[in-house]
Amino acid sequence: MRHRLVNDSLYLPPLMNSRLCSCLGLLAFGILTPGAARAEDGYRLWLRYDRIADEPQRAAYAAVLGQVVLATPTGTDSPTLAAARDELMTGLSGLLGIKPHITLDSSVVNAAFAEEGYNISLLARDNVNTVVITANRDIGVLYGAFALLRYVQTGRPINDFAVTEAPKIKRRLLNHWDNLTRTVERGYAGFSLWDWFALPDYRDPRYTDYARACASIGINGSVLTSVNANALVLTEPFLVKVAALADVFRPYGIRVYLTARFSAPVEIGGLSTADPLDPVVQAWWKAKVDEIYRYVPDFGGFLVKANSEGQPGPQDYHRTHADGANMLADALAPHGGIVMWRAFVYDQHVPDDRAKQAFNEFKPLDGMFRPNVFVQPKNGPLDFQPREPFHPLFGAMPRTPLALEVQITQEYLGSAVHLAFLAPMWKECLDSDTFAAGAGSTVARVIDGSVDRHADSAIAGVANTGTDRNWCGHPLAAANWYAFGRLAWDHSLSSGQIADEWTRMTFSNDPQVVQPITKMLLASREAVVNYMTPLGLHHIMATDHHYGPGPWVDNLRPDWNPVYYHRADAIGLGFDRSPAGSNAAGQYAPLVAKVYGDLALCPESLLLWFHHVPWDHQLKSGRTLWDELCLHYQAGVNEVRMWVEAWAALEGRIDQERFAHVQTLLRRQEREARWWRDACLLYFQTYSRRPLPAGVEPPEHTLDYYKGIHLRYVPGTPSEQ
Numbered sequence: 196m197r198h199r200l201v202n203d204s205l206y207l208p209p210l211m212n213s214r215l216c217s218c219l220g221l222l223a224f225g226i227l228t229p230g231a232a233r234a235e236d237g238y239r240l241w242l243r244y245d246r247i248a249d250e251p252q253r254a255a256y257a258a259v260l261g262q263v264v265l266a267t268p269t270g271t272d273s274p275t276l277a278a279a280r281d282e283l284m285t286g287l288s289g290l291l292g293i294k295p296h297i298t299l300d301s302s303v304v305n306a307a308f309a310e311e312g313y314n315i316s317l318l319a320r321d322n323v324n325t326v327v328i329t330a331n332r333d334i335g336v337l338y339g340a341f342a343l344l345r346y347v348q349t350g351r352p353i354n355d356f357a358v359t360e361a362p363k364i365k366r367r368l369l370n371h372w373d374n375l376t377r378t379v380e381r382g383y384a385g386f387s388l389w390d391w392f393a394l395p396d397y398r399d400p401r402y403t404d405y406a407r408a409c410a411s412i413g414i415n416g417s418v419l420t421s422v423n424a425n426a427l428v429l430t431e432p433f434l435v436k437v438a439a440l441a442d443v444f445r446p447y448g449i450r451v452y453l454t455a456r457f458s459a460p461v462e463i464g465g466l467s468t469a470d471p472l473d474p475v476v477q478a479w480w481k482a483k484v485d486e487i488y489r490y491v492p493d494f495g496g497f498l499v500k501a502n503s504e505g506q507p508g509p510q511d512y513h514r515t516h517a518d519g520a521n522m523l524a525d526a527l528a529p530h531g532g533i534v535m536w537r538a539f540v541y542d543q544h545v546p547d548d549r550a551k552q553a554f555n556e557f558k559p560l561d562g563m564f565r566p567n568v569f570v571q572p573k574n575g576p577l578d579f580q581p582r583e584p585f586h587p588l589f590g591a592m593p594r595t596p597l598a599l600e601v602q603i604t605q606e607y608l609g610s611a612v613h614l615a616f617l618a619p620m621w622k623e624c625l626d627s628d629t630f631a632a633g634a635g636s637t638v639a640r641v642i643d644g645s646v647d648r649h650a651d652s653a654i655a656g657v658a659n660t661g662t663d664r665n666w667c668g669h670p671l672a673a674a675n676w677y678a679f680g681r682l683a684w685d686h687s688l689s690s691g692q693i694a695d696e697w698t699r700m701t702f703s704n705d706p707q708v709v710q711p712i713t714k715m716l717l718a719s720r721e722a723v724v725n726y727m728t729p730l731g732l733h734h735i736m737a738t739d740h741h742y743g744p745g746p747w748v749d750n751l752r753p754d755w756n757p758v759y760y761h762r763a764d765a766i767g768l769g770f771d772r773s774p775a776g777s778n779a780a781g782q783y784a785p786l787v788a789k790v791y792g793d794l795a796l797c798p799e800s801l802l803l804w805f806h807h808v809p810w811d812h813q814l815k816s817g818r819t820l821w822d823e824l825c826l827h828y829q830a831g832v833n834e835v836r837m838w839v840e841a842w843a844a845l846e847g848r849i850d851q852e853r854f855a856h857v858q859t860l861l862r863r864q865e866r867e868a869r870w871w872r873d874a875c876l877l878y879f880q881t882y883s884r885r886p887l888p889a890g891v892e893p894p895e896h897t898l899d900y901y902k903g904i905h906l907r908y909v910p911g912t913p914s915e916q
């Protein structure tokens with residue numbers, strides 16, 4: 196190929212260059228397009244390719260994007276390159292009204308390129324502006340194509356096109372908690388996308404759109420089935436269906452993984468035991484894995500929930516988690532597959548603080564796992580609460596690669612009803628310093644492998660997708676799918692940048708739209724924390740469906756009771772996890788343990804997580820704990836009220852369909868924020884015996900009224916599925 200790759204500088208013929216420059220200023224000021232007011236159902240997610248209405252801006256892009264070269268070392272075509280061509284053709288013709296000339300070429304590829312990385316450069320080739328997307332592998336080209344489209348969709352300046360990017364984490368997975376019945380555990384957007392009964396014959400075009408959406412943000416793996424696993428997915432009739440999905444996803448760089456039910460050898464194999472040290476069991480799994488690879492040659496591996504919440508596991512046979520994981524790992528290793536063994540384990544019969552149990556169980560096993568095993572903790576030690584400290588296992592298992600699991604679906608943050616943009620929550624975890632190998636050993640660097648020099652790395656997000664036309668239920672909830680992918684690719688991105696990109700692509704570049712929507716996205720998680728679980732409170736939601744407040748619940752198994760977690764009494768509120776209490780704080784590196792374990796040093800956002808604090812204890816504001824608690828609940832309500840107002844101003848600036856849907860949801864969120872506030876404050880007041888401070892609205896109903904609310908058939912609730 197006879198071209199010169201331009202890295203940082205943009206070379207364009209002078210005339211074109213000046214024309215471009217004059218247009219760049221306009222790029223930042225998108226103007227409301229007539230098209231923007233068209234009804235939209237949200238199906239296209241952030242991959243909307245409507246014509247850029249601003250003519251000079253459109254022309255500026257069109258002038259440089261008419262010719263695209265896709266360059267790989269061989270230059271040979273593939274389904275992945277075809278997908279890149281299709282996407283560029285659809286995207287650029289939609290956005291710019293041009294039919295780009297797209298060619299394949301071989302190129303000298305930068306050896307420093309990571310496997311999935313890409314470079315996008317502009318150059319003048321035979322005096323024609325050409326954009327070149329270069330990569331070591333065709334999947335890098337596809338990622339580059341999506342990046343190029345993103346730049347155009349978000350109105351980014353043209354010289355940004357000289358970019359080199361590579362993902363920081365190797366395995367970027369969605370974990371679907373989808374059942375073979377098509378119900379989705381903790382799913383709030385309809386049924387499972389996988390139509391098992393129609394498969395393998397009918398391949399819903401939606402599978403391709405799912406793959407496109409995932410690839411556009413760099414997701415490269417999909418665990419199709421729930422961690423509360425059904426062994427039947429490992430049988431031949433289902434493997435044929437799995438293979439069909441894998442075939443659809445493959446061109447988009449997405450590998451399929453499955454959940455492995457530990458008792459499968461008994462349930463579907465006819466064996467009398469699933470003991471991982473039994474050679475017959477080992478042989479069964481080996482044969483089963485060989486069979487899976489015959490259907491899916493690039494199968495990714497198994498995700499396993501074992502000895503947790505009633506799931507079978509190696510401890511049923513008095514074996515360790517390492518024994519169980521290693522048996523599966525040995526079966527997968529010859530094929531290059533991996534095991535992601537979840538660390539979400541706790542047992543009501545273990546007397547210790549539930550928040551300590553995963554660490555107690557897994558830390559001693561460090562160094563005992565096969566190289567192709569990941570241990571997968573959730574972001575926090577408990578269970579996807581609106582706020583938790585980072586999981587103490589991060590940094591504590593240097594000899595084991597750890598995969599971070601976050602929850603995209605909003606089990607504890609208002610399902611698909613409440614707006615809660617989760618990038619700030621995940622960033623909080625990723626940016627937490629474990630101090631495992633000195634300052635700067637952030638969770639992000641533990642999981643990307645750089646702290647402990649692991650070659651493989653993984654991150655997983657529990658998906659919020661379903662058959663709802665708009666994929667995620669709430670029209671703004673797709674922002675969380677998007678944010679997960681973007682952070683999995685590059686954990687150094689800011690929440691602000693991600694919110695900005697998503698809003699521009701999903702709605703409009705109009706600053707009058709971008710500004711208010713990004714503002715509410717960025718404030719939303721903290722607002723939810725405030726009206727649900729401020730100051731480190733956790734696990735005080737209603738039973739089973741987890742929707743709405745239930746701080747009074749005390750009749751379940753002990754470690755499921757909200758009263759176990761908040762410990763309200765006449766003296767104060769909060770779980771003492773300091774050295775004087777359960778000393779969960781002591782599971783962190785000494786510097787972190789000192790901060791969390793000391794009431795005077797502990798961040799107020801986690802105060803009641805780590806300490807039992809007297810009601811009249813003075814906080815930084817000078818107010819008592821009680822007053823501050825009340826004001827946090829009120830602040831959450833106030834924030835949601837502001838969104839209701841801000842949203843009203845968007846009428847006519849965005850399409851009516853999504854406008855009206857979000858408006859309805861925000862109004863409900865405001866009502867339910869008050870429900871949370873009133874129910875929690877009335878309940879805690881029975882212990883604090885203090886009045887509500889000025890500025891806090893009086894509750895609308897009595898405590899008994901709130902205690903009497905029993906919701907039925909909340910989507911995603913396993914017991915009602």
Ligand code: GCW
Pocket residue numbers: 372380381422423500504539578579606913
């Ligand atoms: O929080 C709990 C959920 C369960 C889930 C479990 C887990 C899949 O309520 O529905 O089961 O976490 O993560 O395994």
